[in-house]
Amino acid sequence: MASITSYLPMQRRNSQFFKRLILSRKLQLLLGFFLTVLLPALFIWDEALWNIADAAHWTTFFAITLAYGGTLSILQRLSRLPGARGYLLSIPVTSVCFAIPFVLFNFITIEPNETLYLASYLLTALSSTAGYWIAQNYHQLKLAVVPFGKAPSLCQIGNVKWHSLDMPSLGELRVDGVVADLHADLPPEWERFLADCTLHRIPVYHATTTYEWLTGRVRLGHLYENRYGSLQPDEGYEVLKRCLDLLTVLLTLPLTLPLMAITTVVICLESPGAVIFTQQRMGFQCRPFTVYKFRSMFINQQGMGYTENNEDPRITRVGKVIRKYRVDELPQLFNVLKGDMSLIGPRPESMDLANWYHRDVPFFHYRHVVRPGISGWAQVEQGYAAEVDGMNQKLEYDFYYIKNISFWLDLLIVIRTIRTVLTGFGSR
Missing domain, CATH: 3.40.50 (Rossmann fold)
Structure with a gap:
């Protein structure tokens, strides 16, 4: 006998033709292309628009078309991730997508039409921000x-x-x-x-x-449903991720080395002791390794052994600043070069804390199936956690990252890490 619900008018939300048309990604893509690429080209260009031999104009048109398409494609991928707010990501993503072709222009002899390029960039940033803000607040x-x-x-x-x-x-x-x-x-x-x-x-x-x-979390009690095999990270992406780690560290060293030199000087001026703090941490596949950090505490100062309630008498004045803006983590770039760490991954815990969590938190050691990172999904979502209850939630974020590890999730973490550095969210 057929189900009586088969005869009821069951329709999903926004299934009407006009709503499907308005919400169509393809239609939005075409309208956006007209607004941000074609429209400024028609207003700014003169008869040179129709001159096929004018390479500068057509190269500019081709570049802003690629930049516009790349912006929308990346924003759509990132906005599907948990907690992602497209209107907050639109400006940094648009800036990067338009900056890359513009930088490449410096290596060729063709000069771009800067007025058209700037107009298209501003319109793309404005329209994408407004579109995602409306979607976030009204749908x-x-x-x-x-x-x-x-x-x-x-x-x-x-x-x-x-x-x-x-x-x-x-x-x-x-x-x-x-x-x-x-x-x-x-x-x-x-x-x-x-x-x-x-x-x-x-x-x-x-x-x-x-x-x-x-x-953006995987409940500890649901691990039996996921099975251990489904939490196994993609080995192919791990190789790519390692190459990206090395390339990023090498490219940023000209910027980070002067900052590390300045930090070294102010630490020496404030208090005696070694500039670099080293500690044994639990690493990839539960192998211990030595992590490097700038010293942010007084020597021989007593404390709990970890930061509690955002207060710790061991932390120096300079230490509070470099912890807030994550400058104390910069020496871990050398851990990345050595292969002990990655730029993105679960934060490595000290051996004492790791053994404590292993006794009280189920499945804790499974977080070591990937390399630990300087920043991670738990850090940008939750901040710092030392207590067992907080660690349970942190572990749920770590398992989500391991299960869904991808270039796009790493990119979202990088963008949020930059926000964290600028705002000091989750400092300790």
Whole structure:
């Protein structure tokens, strides 16, 4: 017998033709191309626009087209990641995408049309920022929840309009998707309901997966569902990541070495003791290694052994500044060159803390399946955590990173790390 819900007018949110047209990525891409590339070209160029032999104009047109396409492509990928706010990412992403072709112009003899280039850059940055801001503030995700298993617990997550279902039917309710615990023992009528949702092109999401992409965390209690194999990082990307680490460190050394020299001087002037602090940390595959940091504490000053409640009498005045803006981490660039660390990854813990967490936190050692990093997903999302409860949450962020490790997630962490350096978020 067919399910009665098959005869009900089930439609997902924004399924009407005019809404699908307005929200179409392809239409937005074409309108944006007209606004940011074609329109300024028509206003700024004169008859030289139609002169095929004018290489400077056509090279500029080709460059801003690539920059515009690269900006939208990267923003779309980054905005899908948990907690990503496209309107905050649009200006840095647009700047980089337009800067790369402009720098390349310095290595060729053709001079770009700077007025057109600047106009296209400003319009792209403005339109992408405005578009993502409107989407962020006026289009809240709307999800229906099947009341079985772990699914109802998701209703506590904010920034989502949740609708708990009391019967296997949406009625006239329009949603972006339906969330269900697919591992729960669902009654037959609810299984038919989920099948009907799929037939009517209403997405059905598993509760565990939904939790991960909404929070950017993998619950420790859900590791048995992920299996250890699914948390195995991509070996191909690990090779690429290592090459990018080396290239980035070598290219930034001309900027970081003078800053490290200045930091060395002010540390020596403030208090006696070695400039570089070394400590044994738990590293890749649980192998201990020596981490390098600028000393930010007094010598022989007593304390708890870790920062508690953002207060530590061992920290010097210079130490507070270099910790806040992460300058104390700069010597770890040499750890990256040695292969002990990566630029992005779970933060390495001291051997004492690692052994403590291993006793109290399930699956703690699994975070060492990748190289530790100078910055990481947990640092930009949570900040510093020393207590076991805070470490549990930090570990959930680390597992999400390991499970979803990719170039785009690393790029988002880099952008947020820059924000962290400028604002001092999560300092200790």
